[in-house]
Amino acid sequence: MLLLIFLSILILIVGGCKSKEELKREEEIRARAEQVGLKHFKDTYNLDVVFTGYKILPLYVNSTIFLKGYIAEEEEKKVDVSIDYMTYEVTSAGLPEEYFESTGNEKE
Secondary structure (H helix, E strand, C coil), X not given: CHHHHHHHHHHXXXXXXXXXXXXXXXXXXXXXXXXXXXXXXXXXXXXXEEEEEEEECCCCCCCEEEEEXXXXXXXXXXEEEEEECCCCEEEEEECCHHHHHHHCCCCC
């Protein structure tokens, strides 16, 4: 019985860990997506942003990475962007409403 418990715990630990290749690929996706997101906010809204977190969906679900953060020097003004990590195209972006009005862009 003790052996069965030990094996179950071992399987959970090993099964829940990502390989070095998976971690490297995830880091590459995050870094490239951040550059795309920074460029999008700068080009579209003339804003500098800081990304503080991300979530990568598994490819079998959808090829999307979600980045969240804030407008530089205005931490209370949150932004987010979703990017297709197969094409690195921005699929949607969100920011405070007053920035839509000041740039003349409609909500995405």
